[in-house]
Amino acid sequence: ASIFEENEKIAEENRLLLSKANTFAVNIMGSPGSGKTSLLEKTISELKDRFSFAVIEGDIKGSLDAERVAKLDIPVIQINTGGACHLDAFMVKKGLESLPLKDIDIIFVENVGNLVCPAEFEIGTSFNIVVSSIPEGEDKPLKYPLMFKIADICILNKIDLLSHTAFDLDAFKKHLKDISSSQFIPLSVKTGEGFSLWIEALSESAFRQL
Amino acid sequence: ASIFEENEKIAEENRLLLSKANTFAVNIMGSPGSGKTSLLEKTISELKDRFSFAVIEGDIKGSLDAERVAKLDIPVIQINTGGACHLDAFMVKKGLESLPLKDIDIIFVENVGNLVCPAEFEIGTSFNIVVSSIPEGEDKPLKYPLMFKIADICILNKIDLLSHTAFDLDAFKKHLKDISSSQFIPLSVKTGEGFSLWIEALSESAFRQL
Numbered sequence: 457a458s459i460f461e462e463n464e465k466i467a468e469e470n471r472l473l474l475s476k477a478n479t480f481a482v483n484i485m486g487s488p489g490s491g492k493t494s495l496l497e498k499t500i501s502e503l504k505d506r507f508s509f510a511v512i513e514g515d516i517k518g519s520l521d522a523e524r525v526a527k528l529d530i531p532v533i534q535i536n537t538g539g540a541c542h543l544d545a546f547m548v549k550k551g552l553e554s555l556p557l558k559d560i561d562i563i564f565v566e567n568v569g570n571l572v573c574p575a576e577f578e579i580g581t582s583f584n585i586v587v588s589s590i591p592e593g594e595d596k597p598l599k600y601p602l603m604f605k606i607a608d609i610c611i612l613n614k615i616d617l618l619s620h621t622a623f624d625l626d627a628f629k630k631h632l633k634d635i636s637s638s639q640f641i642p643l644s645v646k647t648g649e650g651f652s653l654w655i656e657a658l659s660e661s662a663f664r665q666l
Numbered sequence: 667a668s669i670f671e672e673n674e675k676i677a678e679e680n681r682l683l684l685s686k687a688n689t690f691a692v693n694i695m696g697s698p699g700s701g702k703t704s705l706l707e708k709t710i711s712e713l714k715d716r717f718s719f720a721v722i723e724g725d726i727k728g729s730l731d732a733e734r735v736a737k738l739d740i741p742v743i744q745i746n747t748g749g750a751c752h753l754d755a756f757m758v759k760k761g762l763e764s765l766p767l768k769d770i771d772i773i774f775v776e777n778v779g780n781l782v783c784p785a786e787f788e789i790g791t792s793f794n795i796v797v798s799s800i801p802e803g804e805d806k807p808l809k810y811p812l813m814f815k816i817a818d819i820c821i822l823n824k825i826d827l828l829s830h831t832a833f834d835l836d837a838f839k840k841h842l843k844d845i846s847s848s849q850f851i852p853l854s855v856k857t858g859e860g861f862s863l864w865i866e867a868l869s870e871s872a873f874r875q876l
């Protein structure tokens with residue numbers, strides 16, 4: 457079996473595990489430093505009274521992101537990939553098996569910062585988020601198409617920097633629309649602008665599943 | 667033989683090809699949107715009368731970056747990796763074989779935007795540049811250590827955005843120094859601040875080799 461077939465088998469096991477526990481699992485992807493952890497910090501702080509959360513952090517090395525998220529008093533697991541540029545279903549399974557899933561409404565899996573391979577490895581989550589950002593430029597959907605294609609929601613973070621860059625928002629929208637049917641949500645984790653649209657979209661999707 | 671051994675064999679062939687032609691080859695790596703192509707555009711415009719250049723562009727898809735660089739009237743080759751998140755020595759060899767190397771002083775290879783796998787695949791270049799940037803945050807050397815470790819020069823681009831972010835420059839410097847002996851060059855391709863230090867470092871390294 458190919459590496460993808462093997463991976464898909466375990467991803468299916470993860471899906472069953474999550475659906476039995478009635479847990480909504482979200483895969484958070486994007487470039488290094490696009491704002492994935494910042495998004496989780498703000499999202500969990502705002503929704504903690506409505507949902508119970510857990511986070512699985514995927515990084516090549518270290519536990520910096522897990523330490524940030526642990527401050528929110530929720531269960532968090534750090535997975536070190538040992539050099540792999542993406543999380544795979546097997547790694548995530550290890551994380552899922554050590555969490556009290558039936559007590560958890562929403563689990564976020566923050567993938568390795570990378571716009572390429574995380575889009576190719578199913579991990580058993582049921583909702584894909586790509587976090588793009590203003591400083592990266594408006595051409596990313598064209599240059600890294602698969603990631604934007606598989607996303608249910610495309611967040612464009614750091615719109616507070618829009619006036620300090622030459623970013624072409626209309627071009628980004630068009631490039632995204634040309635290759636993907638994902639919902640487009642421009643926001644700033646820093647200032648909170650547009651954030652309520654993300655909270656709404658996430659809550660709706662979670663309620664639909666739970 | 668492992669995929670790395672195979673790759674290293676071809677990388678060695680590329681090194682021989684480049685040293686016979688007396689061409690200085692530089693691998694430009696960094697996150698998606700850190701400013702790799704922008705750096706090349708400005709560098710080549712400033713040094714075109716002192717050196718002859720060529721560029722090999724590595725991307726998953728498309729030729730957006732090659733089209734930008736082609737405007738500088740230098741030979742440029744677009745390599746599409748077909749999904750791979752890094753260039754390997756075999757892909758680069760194809761590019762090298764279709765360029766008039768003996769007429770070229772400096773060749774830039776712009777790798778796929780990714781802080782992980784490009785650091786693991788030698789391609790036969792003799793100088794590694796990592797382009798980091800202010801909006802990505804100061805923790806990147808800690809979270810993606812190998813890339814920063816193998817870099818001869820670490821460029822921190824977009825310092826024009828420093829006052830609009832909470833970026834901790836001293837922390838970045840310290841994290842870099844802890845894991846790497848690379849020369850640190852903060853600059854802004856946009857405003858030109860710090861750019862002369864990069865031009866100097868590149869010219870010196872090229873002269874040493876040529």
Ligand SMILES: Nc1nc2c(ncn2[C@@H]2O[C@H](COP(=O)(O)OP(=O)(O)OP(=O)(O)O)[C@@H](O)[C@H]2O)c(=O)[nH]1
Nearest residue numbers: 488489490491492493494569614644645646802803
């Ligand atoms: N200006 C601005 N900066 C932001 C925003 N959101 C996050 N940042 C900054 O962006 C940098 C990276 O944020 P992180 O949340 O660590 O990014 P990440 O995607 O989790 O990074 P990795 O896990 O290393 O891939 C930090 O310096 C944040 O302060 C925003 O809305 N506006």
Ligand SMILES: Nc1nc2c(ncn2[C@@H]2O[C@H](COP(=O)(O)OP(=O)(O)OP(=O)(O)O)[C@@H](O)[C@H]2O)c(=O)[nH]1
Nearest residue numbers: 592593698699700701702703704779824854855856
């Ligand atoms: N503020 C600011 N923006 C910059 C600077 N350098 C580049 N940019 C912007 O950063 C964005 C990305 O620049 P590119 O040069 O395309 O980046 P890249 O690293 O080649 O991107 P990929 O090839 O897609 O990985 C563009 O919107 C540039 O205008 C800079 O010094 N300051």
Ligand SMILES: [Mg+2]
Nearest residue numbers: 492493521566
């Ligand atoms: Mg993070």
Ligand SMILES: [Mg+2]
Nearest residue numbers: 702703731776
């Ligand atoms: Mg580029």
